[in-house]
Structure formats: C-alpha cells, structure tokens
Amino acid sequence: MRAAPSPFPQPIFVTRPTLPAKERFIAQLDEIWESRILSNQGPKHDQLEALIGRTLKHPQVKLFCNGTLALTLTLQAMGIKGEVLTTPFTFPATPHAIQLAGARPVFCDIDARTLCIDPAKIEAMIGPDTEAILGVHVYGIPCDVEAIELIAKKHGLKVIYDAAHAFMTEVGGRPISSFGDATMFSFHATKLFHTVEGGCVAYRDSALGPTLSLLRNFGILNEDTVLLAGTNAKLNELQCAMGIEMLGILDEERRARARLKELYSEALSELPGLECLLPPAEVSDSLQYMAVRVNEADFGMSRDDLYAALKDWNIFSRRYFHPLCSDFEFYRNLRRSDLSEARRAATEVLCLPLYGELPVDAAERIVHILAHLHRSATASPLRASN
Numbered sequence: 001m002r003a004a005p006s007p008f009p010q011p012i013f014v015t016r017p018t019l020p021a022k023e024r025f026i027a028q029l030d031e032i033w034e035s036r037i038l039s040n041q042g043p044k045h046d047q048l049e050a051l052i053g054r055t056l057k058h059p060q061v062k063l064f065c066n067g068t069l070a071l072t073l074t075l076q077a078m079g080i081k082g083e084v085l086t087t088p089f090t091f092p093a094t095p096h097a098i099q100l101a102g103a104r105p106v107f108c109d110i111d112a113r114t115l116c117i118d119p120a121k122i123e124a125m126i127g128p129d130t131e132a133i134l135g136v137h138v139y140g141i142p143c144d145v146e147a148i149e150l151i152a153k154k155h156g157l158k159v160i161y162d163a164a165h166a167f168m169t170e171v172g173g174r175p176i177s178s179f180g181d182a183t184m185f186s187f188h189a190t191k192l193f194h195t196v197e198g199g200c201v202a203y204r205d206s207a208l209g210p211t212l213s214l215l216r217n218f219g220i221l222n223e224d225t226v227l228l229a230g231t232n233a234k235l236n237e238l239q240c241a242m243g244i245e246m247l248g249i250l251d252e253e254r255r256a257r258a259r260l261k262e263l264y265s266e267a268l269s270e271l272p273g274l275e276c277l278l279p280p281a282e283v284s285d286s287l288q289y290m291a292v293r294v295n296e297a298d299f300g301m302s303r304d305d306l307y308a309a310l311k312d313w314n315i316f317s318r319r320y321f322h323p324l325c326s327d328f329e330f331y332r333n334l335r336r337s338d339l340s341e342a343r344r345a346a347t348e349v350l351c352l353p354l355y356g357e358l359p360v361d362a363a364e365r366i367v368h369i370l371a372h373l374h375r376s377a378t379a380s381p382l383r384a385s386n
C-alpha cells in the first residue's frame with residue numbers, strides 16, 4: 001500500500017500566466033517612453049502583427065484588443081446578420097460575439113470524439129436564414145474541417161473558427177487558420193501566447209483587411225472621412241510590446257508544457273475512468289489545456305465530485321465548459337438541435353493544471369492524488385470486487 005499523498009501547501013490553479021523576463025519588458029517600455037507612441041497602430045503594433053503572421057504561418061492577420069471583439073468584428077466585416085450555426089460547448093464569448101455582431105446563434109450538438117461541432121448534425125439545422133458556421137477548436141483539437149468545408153460549399157455558407165485554444169495548431173503540417181474564411185485567436189493572459197488582453201483574426205479574402213482595420217478604429221478612414229460605424233478595438237503599444245517578448249519565450253513554454261502533458265497522459269492512462277483528451281496523431285498540440293473526461297462508473301467518482309474533492313488538496317481544476325451556453329437564460333429560445341453529447345461532455349470534462357512553470361514533481365503529485373481518490377472511491381466494501 002503506497003502512502004497517501006499530502007495536499008499542496010499553496011493553491012495550484014489550472015493555469016498561471018507566462019511572463020517574459022521583466023528586464024526585457026522594461027527595455028521595451030524605454031523605447032515606448034522615447035517614441036511617445038502609445039496606441040493607434042504604432043511601430044510595436046506593426047512589428048507584432050508581422051511576427052504573428054509568421055508564427056501562425058498566415059500572412060493576413062489583424063490584431064485586436066481581445067479575441068471576443070476580433071470575432072464580433074469579423075462577423076460584422078463579413079456582413080453576417082442571419083443565423084450562425086455554432087456549438088454550445090464553448091466559452092460564452094463565442095455565441096456572444098454572434099449576438100453582438102447582430103446575428104443569431106443556433107446551437108448544434110458536438111461530436112463525442114472531438115468535442116467540436118458535429119458536421120453530421122449541421123445540415124439538418126440549416127434554414128433559410130443560415131449564413132455561416134462558427135466552429136470552435138476545443139482544447140486545440142480541430143473541428144472536422146474537411147466535412148465542414150463540404151457542407152459550407154454545398155449550401156453557400158461562410159465558415160469562421162474560434163481558435164482561442166489552438167494557437168500554432170497544425171493539421172498534417174497545415175496551419176489551423178488555413179481552414180475556413182476567418183479564424184480568431186485570443187491573446188488573453190490565460191492563453192498559451194498572450195498580450196495580457198488581446199486577440200487577432202487570420203482571414204482568407206484580402207478584401208476583408210481594410211474593413212477590419214476600419215471597424216477596430218471607429219471606422220475612421222482619414223482626417224476627412226469616417227466610413228463605418230466601427231468601434232474601438234485596438235491593441236495598444238504596451239500590449240504589443242508584451243506580445244513581442246512573449247513570442248521570444250514561446251518555444252521554451254511549449255517544451256515545458258509538452259513534457260508535463262506527456263507525463264500526465266502516460267500516468268493517467270493507467271488510471272481507470274480518466275480519459276485524456278488529446279489531438280489525433282496528425283495534429284500538432286497547441287498545449288493550451290490538459291483536459292480529461294471522467295467516467296463515473298470506472299473512476300468511482302463523478303466529475304463534479306472529483307472537482308470538489310481536488311479543492312481539499314489545494315488543486316483548482318476547471319470545468320471547461322460548464323454550463324453549456326445553450327442553457328443561459330437569455331439564449332433559451334434560440335433554435336437548437338438535440339444537444340445530448342454536449343450535455344454529456346459538460347458534465348464529464350475537467351481541465352487539470354498545465355503551465356510551463358508547474359514543476360514536474362507537482363504534476364506527479366497531482367497524478368498520485370488522482371490515483372489516491374480513485375482507490376478510495378472504489379475501495380468501498382459495498383462495491384463488487386473482482
């Protein structure tokens with residue numbers, strides 16, 4: 001019998017923002033103090049935009065002050081005002097962006113394997129007002145991009161992706177943003193790459209570029225002309241400086257996360273009732289989350305009980321995504337398909353702590369605690385032992 005592990009002395013959260021060396025950021029600030037350019041597409045902005053284009057292997061990108069507005073303004077720039085088929089198994093920002101753009105979300109169920117919108121459920125939901133499909137690459141596991149493309153072509157729909165979890169994801173060597181008409185990335189502090197707050201959109205049709213630039217800057221074309229009722233969604237120079245420095249430590253952060261994810265997935269494969277949600281072999285992992293699916297019968301505990309129990313050990317996991325967006329009171333009367341797979345995922349998925357600075361022995365301890373909870377939950381004499 002192995003000794004019971006002990007709780008962490010300090011809380012361990014699901015993530016901890018990555019930061020570059022403070023001296024490097026201060027050197028960037030010195031340049032900003034010198035230039036007195038703080039916002040409005042300054043030199044740091046243009047430098048970061050070019051660097052992001054190279055990192056994502058997608059030359060056409062626009063930076064925004066956050067991912068939500070990047071997505072909202074992309075839908076506006078495309079003129080999408082009708083129904084947008086999307087997934088309820090996502091962060092609230094996804095359907096909110098549709099709503100904010102003046103269009104209407106319609107919820108489609110997810111594929112049990114990818115946890116992304118299920119192409120097999122899409123076609124039946126297409127109506128006379130349907131204009132677009134908005135898929136989310138959940139945990140960096142890509143949607144079935146080929147099937148979605150076929151459906152979109154057949155019905156003349158636009159395809160937009162929320163790739164907030166899929167920074168640098170590639171499918172068979174192709175960058176994730178090469179699928180669909182436009183792809184949004186979030187640069188929020190909790191994301192793998194961040195600018196404190198921020199985001200971008202990678203788009204296919206070059207005609208979209210000038211409209212996106214106008215929409216993020218009040219629709220101002222020049223001193224004499226305002227072309228559109230745009231908003232203020234600019235990324236400022238301090239945030240761009242953060243992004244430039246973050247890109248410099250991205251490889252190191254990714255290496256550390258890859259090591260931890262390998263440790264988790266190897267150790268957890270021996271534990272009944274916990275299935276690691278990993279991208280398929282041809283997909284490069286974005287390393288954004290360490291998501292597991294809890295099978296109550298095999299693990300001995302429900303996801304919610306495990307989530308609560310982990311807190312006693314000072315481990316703060318997250319139930320991404322719970323609750324389902326389709327359950328929000330104000331979205332109750334939107335059109336929807338049967339959502340049973342999404343509902344099941346929302347009660348079974350848990351994200352474990354994953355960030356570069358998480359020590360290897362802390363991840364090992366988390367695994368031991370999970371094994372201990374499984375043993376305690378299944379050791380009851382009331383359970384059949386065989």
Ligand SMILES: *Cc1c(COP(=O)(O)O)cnc(C)c1O
Pocket residue numbers: 066067068069090091093094136162164165185186187188197198199
């Ligand atoms: C983080 C996130 C967003 C929102 O991005 P912000 O930059 O915080 O606005 C949207 N969708 C998903 C799936 C996310 O995880």
